[in-house]
Amino acid sequence: GENVEQHPSTLSVQEGDSAVIKCTYSDSASNYFPWYKQELGKRPQLIIDIRSNVGEKKDQRIAVTLNKTAKHFSLHITETQPEDSAVYFCAASRSGGSNYKLTFGKGTLLTVNP
Amino acid sequence: EPEVTQTPSHQVTQMGQEVILRCVPISNHLYFYWYRQILGQKVEFLVSFYNNEISEKSEIFDDQFSVERPDGSNFTLKIRSTKLEDSAMYFCATLSSGGPGTEAFFGQGTRLTVV
Numbered sequence: 001g002e003n004v005e006q007h008p009s010t011l012s013v014q015e016g017d018s019a020v021i022k023c024t025y026s027d028s029a030s031n032y033f034p035w036y037k038q039e040l041g042k043r044p045q046l047i048i049d050i051r052s053n054v055g056e057k058k059d060q061r062i063a064v065t066l067n068k069t070a071k072h073f074s075l076h077i078t079e080t081q082p083e084d085s086a087v088y089f090c091a092a093s094r095s096g097g098s099n100y101k102l103t104f105g106k107g108t109l110l111t112v113n114p
Numbered sequence: 115e116p117e118v119t120q121t122p123s124h125q126v127t128q129m130g131q132e133v134i135l136r137c138v139p140i141s142n143h144l145y146f147y148w149y150r151q152i153l154g155q156k157v158e159f160l161v162s163f164y165n166n167e168i169s170e171k172s173e174i175f176d177d178q179f180s181v182e183r184p185d186g187s188n189f190t191l192k193i194r195s196t197k198l199e200d201s202a203m204y205f206c207a208t209l210s211s212g213g214p215g216t217e218a219f220f221g222q223g224t225r226l227t228v229v
Binding site: 032034041042043044045046049089091099100101102103104105106107 | 145147149155156157158159162164169170205207209216217218220221222223225
């Protein structure tokens, strides 16, 4: 089955700096890669996603890149703000049959220091 | 904005007791999931449900677990005889039509505490 590795497990940056979180996946058939932000005690919230036919996607201060050959994808947050502090999870899934389950990475605790 | 609703938000139960966690999916969604998150750990897939049957289940989803959609609206997860290690946050998630790039909508979760 799919295995998603995520690094780093914790990341501390100064407000205004950029943050980068990296994930690798094992199943070459995976074709959908969402990123979730989770605040303490809350549900995972989708912040950006990318499909395998696209190499990069950007939404304001957030961008995601995908390298299918190397089977890795990254989240980039620019101009970080204290409210970006949360746990970020990458995930992977593939279409097929009647199941589109998500396999999650272990998460990155991002702390943005004012 | 439509959302997935879960009840209860928090349940405390004694070891060995049965619990039922409930989820009301978004109305036109067809694919239903339960995920589990032990405190401080990653979100783990438990089971997927489509067309009134289980489409896939993980190793975690043993004989103590079951799911059903009895009335066409609620989607339930039952744990027959809870163990201490079942303590976790349980998330229901639903998808509309499936396919790559279809967003999964998560409920707010049920925190299960087994004592």
